Amino acid sequence: MFPFDYIRPASVTEAIAAHGQGEEPRYLAGGQSLLGALKLRLAAPSTLIDLARLAELRGIRRDGACWVVGAGITHAEMAVGVEIPALAALAGSIGDLQVRNMGTLGGALANNDPAGDHAAGALGLGAEIRTDRRVIPADNFFLGMFETALEPDEVIVEVSYPLPCRAGYAKLRNPASGYPVVGVFVAQTGGEAGVRVAVTGAGACVFRLPEFEAALEREFSPAALAGLSVPAGDLNRDLHATAEYRAHLIGVLAGRAVAAS
Amino acid sequence: MRISLQVNGQPVQAEVEPRLLLVTFLRERLGLTGSHLGCDTGQCGACTVHLDGRAVKSCLVLAAQADGRSILTIEGVASGETLHPVQQAFRDRHALQCGFCTPGMVMTALDLVEHLEQPDDDAIRQGLSGNLCRCTGYRPIIDAVVDAIRARQAGG
Numbered sequence: 047m048f049p050f051d052y053i054r055p056a057s058v059t060e061a062i063a064a065h066g067q068g069e070e071p072r073y074l075a076g077g078q079s080l081l082g083a084l085k086l087r088l089a090a091p092s093t094l095i096d097l098a099r100l101a102e103l104r105g106i107r108r109d110g111a112c113w114v115v116g117a118g119i120t121h122a123e124m125a126v127g128v129e130i131p132a133l134a135a136l137a138g139s140i141g142d143l144q145v146r147n148m149g150t151l152g153g154a155l156a157n158n159d160p161a162g163d164h165a166a167g168a169l170g171l172g173a174e175i176r177t178d179r180r181v182i183p184a185d186n187f188f189l190g191m192f193e194t195a196l197e198p199d200e201v202i203v204e205v206s207y208p209l210p211c212r213a214g215y216a217k218l219r220n221p222a223s224g225y226p227v228v229g230v231f232v233a234q235t236g237g238e239a240g241v242r243v244a245v246t247g248a249g250a251c252v253f254r255l256p257e258f259e260a261a262l263e264r265e266f267s268p269a270a271l272a273g274l275s276v277p278a279g280d281l282n283r284d285l286h287a288t289a290e291y292r293a294h295l296i297g298v299l300a301g302r303a304v305a306a307s
Numbered sequence: 308m309r310i311s312l313q314v315n316g317q318p319v320q321a322e323v324e325p326r327l328l329l330v331t332f333l334r335e336r337l338g339l340t341g342s343h344l345g346c347d348t349g350q351c352g353a354c355t356v357h358l359d360g361r362a363v364k365s366c367l368v369l370a371a372q373a374d375g376r377s378i379l380t381i382e383g384v385a386s387g388e389t390l391h392p393v394q395q396a397f398r399d400r401h402a403l404q405c406g407f408c409t410p411g412m413v414m415t416a417l418d419l420v421e422h423l424e425q426p427d428d429d430a431i432r433q434g435l436s437g438n439l440c441r442c443t444g445y446r447p448i449i450d451a452v453v454d455a456i457r458a459r460q461a462g463g
C-alpha cells in the first residue's frame with residue numbers, strides 16, 4: 047500500500063468537508079474490497095475518510111411499506127435485521143463470515159462490483175438509495191463497471207427497500223472467490239412496478255430483464271420462463287465462464303429464484 | 308496517528324502509520340504472533356481475530372480502524388492453562404495437522420459457536436468457508452465445531 051492519511055469524521059457533514067480538502071480523497075466503509083485494491087496498488091488515495099462508524103449511517107428500521115437500512119449496516123447485521131427473507135438471505139450469502147462482519151451495504155453499493163450481490167437486491171426490489179443530497183432510484187444508480195450515479199464526494203446514507211409480495215435470489219457461486227458467477231433476484235411487488243428481475247455477475251454491472259419480467263407478470267412460475275433466453279453477445283466472458291454459459295445460467299437461476307420466492 | 312484500543316482485555320496505546328494492517332500491528336508491535344499472516348489477500352482466514360466480538364480478517368482491517376474498539380486474538384481465548392471449550396474440542400477431535408490455519412479456525416469457530424442455534428453441518432461448512440486448511444483436515448474441524456455447539460447447549 048502507498049502511504050495515505052486516515053480521518054474518522056464525526057458526521058456525514060464533516061466527512062464531506064474532509065473530502066473537499068483532500069488531494070485524492072476516498073471514502074472507506076468496511077474496506078473488504080478497498081483494502082485489497084490498495085494492497086494491489088490499484089488505487090492510491092491521499093486520504094481515507096472512514097465512514098463505517100457514523101451513527102447517521104447505522105439505522106435499520108421498518109418504515110411503512112419499506113425496510114430502511116443504513117449504509118453502515120454490515121451484511122451480517124442485515125442478514126438478521128431485515129424482514130424481507132430473500133434480501134436477508136442475500137446479505138447472509140455474501141463472501142464469507144468474516145467479510146460479512148466487516149463489509150457494509152453502502153460500501154458494496156458504492157463499489158458496484160460487476161458481481162456484487164447487493165446490486166441485484168437493490169435493483170430487483172426497486173430500492174431507493176438516499177444520499178446526503180438526494181434520492182436515487184436503483185434504476186438510475188448502477189451505471190457500469192464499478193461506476194455509479196454518485197458524485198465523488200456524495201455519501202450514501204440509507205437504502206429504502208419496498209416490501210415485496212414475493213421475492214427470491216439464486217446464484218452460482220465461484221467456489222474460490224465466493225462471488226456469483228451469475229446471480230438473479232426476482233421480486234413481485236403489489237404496486238404498479240409488477241415483477242422485477244435483476245441479474246448480477248453476467249454483465250458490466252447489474253441489469254434487468256424486461257422479457258422475463260413480462261412473462262412472470264402473466265404467470266409467476268418457473269414454467270413461465272420456458273423458451274426465454276438471453277443473447278450471450280455482451281455478457282462477461284473470463285476464465286471462470288463463457289458468455290454462453292452465463293446466458294444459460296441466467297435462465298436456470300431465474301427459474302430457481304422464482305421457485306425460491 | 309495515535310490509537311487506543313483493548314487487546315485481549317488489556318488497554319493498548321500506540322503510534323501507528325495509517326496504512327499499518329491490524330495483523331501486522333498485533334504480530335510485530337505487540338508480539339502476538341498467534342494470528343498468522345497466510346495469504347495477505349483476505350482469502351485464507353489464518354489472521355482471523357474478533358473485533359468487538361465478531362470474527363474479521365485482520366489483514367483486511369487497518370490498525371486505525373480498530374481505534375477505540377476491542378480485539379480478541381487466539382492468545383486471549385484460554386483461561387490460563389485451561390483451554391476454551393472450542394480449543395478443547397479441536398484438541399479432542401484432532402482438528403489440526405500442521406496447525407498453521409488453527410488460530411484462525413478457532414477464532415471463526417468461536418463466532419459460529421456463539422451465533423449458530425443448532426450444530427447444522429451445512430451452516431458450519433458455510434461459516435468456515437472463509438478459512439482454508441491446506442492439510443484438508445476439514446471433517447474433524449467441523450466435528451469439533453459441532454461438539455463445541457453441543458457443549459454450549461448442554462451448559463445452557
